[in-house]
Amino acid sequence: MAALPASQFALVATVGTSFRSILIYALSATVALIVVHWLARAAAPRAQRADRQPWTAWERLVYAGVLSAVGVLAASAFGAIGKGETMSGWPLMLHMVGAGVFTVALPALAVTWSAVHLRANRVANGARFSLLARAMFWALLLSGLAVMGTMLVSMLPWLGTHELEEMLDAHRFAGLAVVIVLLLHAYAVLTGRRR
Amino acid sequence: MAFSIVSVATPTFRQHPAQSRRERKAVDGDKGELGPGSGDLIMRFSTLIVFTSLLLAANGSSAAERSRFAETGSRSQYVHWIELYDANFNEIDPAAEHPAPYSPRKTCGRCHDYDTIACGYHFNARADDAAHGRPGEPWIWNDPRTATQLPLSYRGWAGTYDPRRLDISAWDFALKFGRHLPGGVEPAASSAPLAAAEGAPPEPATPGNWTRSGALEIDCMICHAAESGYSMEAWAHQIDEENFAWAPTAGLGIGSVTGAVADLDDDGAGEGPQVTYHDLKRNGEGKVFFNVVRQPRNDTCYYCHSNRTLGGPQAAWNHDEDIHLRAGMQCADCHRNGIGHHTVRGFAGEQHASGEAVVTLSCRGCHLGEEQGGRLGAPQPLHAGLPPLHLEKLSCTACHSGPLPGDQALPLQTALAHGLGLPSHDYTAELPPELVAPVFLRDGETLFPHRMMWPSFWGAQRGETIVPAHPEAVYDALRRTFRVRRGKTLKETLLEIRLGRDDKTELLGEERAGADEDEWTEEEQARVAAWVEKKALADFQEKLPEAFEALAEVVGPGEAKPVFVAGGKVYRLDSEGHVETFAHAAAEPYAWKLAHDVRPARASLGAGGCFDCHAEGAPIFAGKVATPSPVPSEESAVVAMQELAGYDKTKLDAWNQSFQGRAAFKWLGFASMGVVGFVLLSGAVWGFLTVTGVARRKD
Numbered sequence: 051m052a053a054l055p056a057s058q059f060a061l062v063a064t065v066g067t068s069f070r071s072i073l074i075y076a077l078s079a080t081v082a083l084i085v086v087h088w089l090a091r092a093a094a095p096r097a098q099r100a101d102r103q104p105w106t107a108w109e110r111l112v113y114a115g116v117l118s119a120v121g122v123l124a125a126s127a128f129g130a131i132g133k134g135e136t137m138s139g140w141p142l143m144l145h146m147v148g149a150g151v152f153t154v155a156l157p158a159l160a161v162t163w164s165a166v167h168l169r170a171n172r173v174a175n176g177a178r179f180s181l182l183a184r185a186m187f188w189a190l191l192l193s194g195l196a197v198m199g200t201m202l203v204s205m206l207p208w209l210g211t212h213e214l215e216e217m218l219d220a221h222r223f224a225g226l227a228v229v230i231v232l233l234l235h236a237y238a239v240l241t242g243r244r245r
Numbered sequence: 246m247a248f249s250i251v252s253v254a255t256p257t258f259r260q261h262p263a264q265s266r267r268e269r270k271a272v273d274g275d276k277g278e279l280g281p282g283s284g285d286l287i288m289r290f291s292t293l294i295v296f297t298s299l300l301l302a303a304n305g306s307s308a309a310e311r312s313r314f315a316e317t318g319s320r321s322q323y324v325h326w327i328e329l330y331d332a333n334f335n336e337i338d339p340a341a342e343h344p345a346p347y348s349p350r351k352t353c354g355r356c357h358d359y360d361t362i363a364c365g366y367h368f369n370a371r372a373d374d375a376a377h378g379r380p381g382e383p384w385i386w387n388d389p390r391t392a393t394q395l396p397l398s399y400r401g402w403a404g405t406y407d408p409r410r411l412d413i414s415a416w417d418f419a420l421k422f423g424r425h426l427p428g429g430v431e432p433a434a435s436s437a438p439l440a441a442a443e444g445a446p447p448e449p450a451t452p453g454n455w456t457r458s459g460a461l462e463i464d465c466m467i468c469h470a471a472e473s474g475y476s477m478e479a480w481a482h483q484i485d486e487e488n489f490a491w492a493p494t495a496g497l498g499i500g501s502v503t504g505a506v507a508d509l510d511d512d513g514a515g516e517g518p519q520v521t522y523h524d525l526k527r528n529g530e531g532k533v534f535f536n537v538v539r540q541p542r543n544d545t546c547y548y549c550h551s552n553r554t555l556g557g558p559q560a561a562w563n564h565d566e567d568i569h570l571r572a573g574m575q576c577a578d579c580h581r582n583g584i585g586h587h588t589v590r591g592f593a594g595e596q597h598a599s600g601e602a603v604v605t606l607s608c609r610g611c612h613l614g615e616e617q618g619g620r621l622g623a624p625q626p627l628h629a630g631l632p633p634l635h636l637e638k639l640s641c642t643a644c645h646s647g648p649l650p651g652d653q654a655l656p657l658q659t660a661l662a663h664g665l666g667l668p669s670h671d672y673t674a675e676l677p678p679e680l681v682a683p684v685f686l687r688d689g690e691t692l693f694p695h696r697m698m699w700p701s702f703w704g705a706q707r708g709e710t711i712v713p714a715h716p717e718a719v720y721d722a723l724r725r726t727f728r729v730r731r732g733k734t735l736k737e738t739l740l741e742i743r744l745g746r747d748d749k750t751e752l753l754g755e756e757r758a759g760a761d762e763d764e765w766t767e768e769e770q771a772r773v774a775a776w777v778e779k780k781a782l783a784d785f786q787e788k789l790p791e792a793f794e795a796l797a798e799v800v801g802p803g804e805a806k807p808v809f810v811a812g813g814k815v816y817r818l819d820s821e822g823h824v825e826t827f828a829h830a831a832a833e834p835y836a837w838k839l840a841h842d843v844r845p846a847r848a849s850l851g852a853g854g855c856f857d858c859h860a861e862g863a864p865i866f867a868g869k870v871a872t873p874s875p876v877p878s879e880e881s882a883v884v885a886m887q888e889l890a891g892y893d894k895t896k897l898d899a900w901n902q903s904f905q906g907r908a909a910f911k912w913l914g915f916a917s918m919g920v921v922g923f924v925l926l927s928g929a930v931w932g933f934l935t936v937t938g939v940a941r942r943k944d
Contacts, residue, residue, distance in 0.1 A: 138638065153914050191921050195921050195925065198918050199918055201914075208629060210628055211626070214632065218632075
């Protein structure tokens with residue numbers, strides 16, 4: 051097919067290609083950052099472990115829900131993007147299932163964990179979460195809101211093709227932000243200790 | 246915009262076309278000042294000859310071509326006062342006792358490059374080195390007497406058969422399909438631009454009666470006659486009479502033709518065709534006025550490109566036709582061409598023979614292209630709420646063109662296949678060949694609506710290959726076997742079964758056996774019809790061995806095995822002489838993409854929301870396509886479009902199910918966003934208060 055100069059179709063291809071590069075670099079950088087931090091932390095003298103409240107079953111369930119939903123969403127989306135394809139068929143359906151879980155799990159996470167992330171310094175025996183975890187929690191809510199909003203608005207008969215393309219692009223970047231933030235949050239939470 | 250090309254009086258020196266006679270005279274006078282015979286003139290003339298030779302050598306033949314055909318360069322219509330010429334390039338005196346028919350090649354070709362035009366898309370089917378583009382509608386050799394529906398095309402489209410390979414000569418082809426051809430079917434010797442490429446099928450051994458019929462030249466006036474003056478009926482009639490060379494004269498209506506080549510004896514004796522020219526509009530120089538339009542009218546295109554769907558929800562008179570035409574556009578506004586007559590077909594990805602970019606003459610290029618789109622004021626669709634993925638998975642035509650899909654693909658008649666445009670009493674729904682539309686099939690990953698036909702023919706199987714036999718030879722071989730009466734189809738003949746008293750008693754019972762057919766109940770009629778069909782099937786199967794035996798003489802001796810292809814399967818005799826059927830690629834349907842009529846946006850698929858397509862039983866996927874058979878058949882295979890398109894039904898069903906909860910998901914999503922947003926807002930307020938110390942002071 052002959053190229054349509056500067057049309058939205060060309061835009062899709064351009065954005066798709068550049069996003070794939072950004073995706074690879076961003077995820078690699080995040081993983082590298084985590085590994086470097088973990089190595090540096092392992093080499094440093096161990097600080098005394100702070101006493102922290104244990105997680106309740108509900109907190110575990112909610113967090114597992116968010117993790118699994120984002121995992122499914124990322125795998126279904128990034129797989130297609132990595133192959134340079136548009137997501138469709140079974141991967142798209144899987145993505146929708148993940149989106150359903152995410153839509154329920156994220157507000158549950160927000161309601162369940164917001165208080166402790168706000169009042170971290172006031173909990174007896176110190177904060178439950180590190181500064182990184184707290185920052186990533188709020189970033190997760192923000193990027194999660196963006197990722198939901200970009201898709202939900204796209205599902206309404208409001209925007210035209212070009213705007214939908216831009217919204218899809220925004221959805222991709224918001225989704226990438228969710229993944230990166232959640233990776234950092236999970237790392238901070240799982241290894242969470244203050245020195 | 247194409248500019249007309251006209252001949253000019255060939256001047257010795259190139260002149261500016263806007264020069265007046267006085268200006269030209271002045272130039273001549275200047276030259277004269279040099280003085281005849283002067284050495285200076287000789288020097289200048291010699292220099293000119295050398296310079297001209299160098300120029301010609303540098304430009305090659307293009308310079309010579311330019312010198313022959315000149316342009317008006319204007320958008321205004323050139324007024325055609327012209328001389329008429331016959332095929333031998335003799336000027337015609339219309340008042341002569343036996344004038345010859347006018348020849349478009351010689352008359353129009355004096356000023357217009359006939360050989361170049363002959364390479365245009367409407368005329369270049371037999372040019373093997375031409376770019377034939379995506380598959381289109383084939384010429385269907387339809388012979389109801391032998392249930393033949395054979396898709397033919399010189400263009401090499403997969404699923405069609407090249408007439409040359411079936412020993413169908415160009416002359417046979419012209420005689421059969423000339424009714425809807427714009428000419429351009431000529432004996433090989435006179436169609437040099439269409440010379441066959443290396444490896445092309447050879448022309449059949451029996452070339453036809455060209456010497457008497459004359460060539461079926463491209464008739465420019467079929468498309469370029471102004472108003473509705475051209476009679477395609479007269480054109481078709483002359484072709485039917487084998488008066489090929491007389492068809493342009495009769496079609497344009499400038500002369501009457503009597504006599505027919507078809508009536509001549511084998512030795513040529515008899516009254517051949519004669520022309521009597523009517524009162525032509527002539528000027529003082531004896532030139533004839535041809536009322537010519539540069540851009541063909543829609544009505545002209547419609548003669549060959551009409552189609553009608555039968556059994557649809559709307560009567561033909563209540564149909565709105567294509568939205569573009571209703572908006573005041575002309576077919577040629579998009580399907581345009583230059584003097585090369587490479588008419589733009591308008592599909593996405595079309596590579597124009599001229600090398601000109603024609604992307605903005607396709608649906609997407611015109612309506613969605615941002616920089617060069619919007620031609621002729623084409624609106625840019627919003628496609629509000631339609632995920633962009635649809636623009637990759639669906640062609641524009643899938644949602645916007647053809648009959649709105651229903652529970653079943655509908656029967657279709659076209660001008661090329663059924664002869665629409667010519668007056669007839671036979672345009673019934675049962676008129677073969679059997680075509681259906683719309684059928685949604687995928688090309689790559691993209692879904693397109695198609696028109697579809699199932700080939701039906703008698704032929705030979707050699708190894709794994711099945712090749713049709715010449716339909717006329719088949720008829721000659723089979724007519725004694727099936728004895729199909731004039732005006733009847735083979736199927737109708739086989740279904741003409743008279744019920745005896747015993748048959749009626751068996752079917753209707755003793756008491757009702759004596760009742761008139763008019764008195765039968767619907768249930769009784771259905772019972773009788775089923776019995777007749779069963780009996781007709783048995784008769785057909787009984788006659789098939791005899792038919793194959795007769796066909797063996799046509800397909801020749803050796804390994805070739807006579808076969809009959811119909812209804813999506815192949816019939817042949819097994820080693821024990823019993824009829825067997827099997828599947829084969831030759832029996833698979835031939836489909837071609839449809840583009841018109843384009844429906845208005847509100848009548849497109851999806852205008853009613855996602856459920857137009859994403860629901861159980863949605864016609865675009867679940868619509869049924871029945872395999873018609875031109876002979877009695879045990880069963881009519883019915884296939885869902887999703888199956889023909891190669892979709893996974895499980896996936897489609899799962900997808901449709903997911904849409905059931907789409908509205909709830911939206912509500913849930915916005916509620917979820919509300920909760921998350923509230924928490925974020927609370928956090929932000931709390932953070933602000935903390936940072937500003939308000940919260941701490943309050944504590």
